[in-house]
Amino acid sequence: MKIQVRFLLLGTIVICLAAHGFCIGSITNSRCKCVNVISNYIHPRKYQHVNIFNQGSYCRKVEIVITLKRGKKVCVNPESQWVQRIVSFLDKRAAETNEVITEESSTE
Incomplete structure (x- = not known):
């Protein structure tokens, strides 16, 4: 796999996780109690x-x-x-x- 494809895939994963709130705040604040x-x-x-x-x-x-x-x-x-x-x-x-x-x- 080319290095550009790897970075593109990694960037997409990071953006998806940030959009769902997994990268922002602690885990207790990002879901129901x-x-x-x-x-x-x-x-x-x-x-x-x-x-x-x-x-x-x-x-x-x-x-x-x-x-x-x-x-x-x-x-x-x-x-x-x-x-x-x-x-x-x-x-x-x-x-x-x-x-x-x-x-x-x-x-x-």
Whole structure:
């Protein structure tokens, strides 16, 4: 094989990988975090933290990861009704917190 053909092939491979995001960022930022999701109800007393990852260039779906108090991370189905209620509650709480901060800062 001629050297020009080798470089052309190598260049094509590099461009293809870069276009798919394999060369940009770390491997954890270039793909979805949840492979499997569950729909089973988890009581809020067991939550330590809830992470919501909106869809983006790294993953084409919304992902919700609940970290349990014992340290285990669980991916839950964002289409489940109980998960939507939790997200709605968190959104309301964040909006109320934001309003309180805004009111406090405007009075000073």
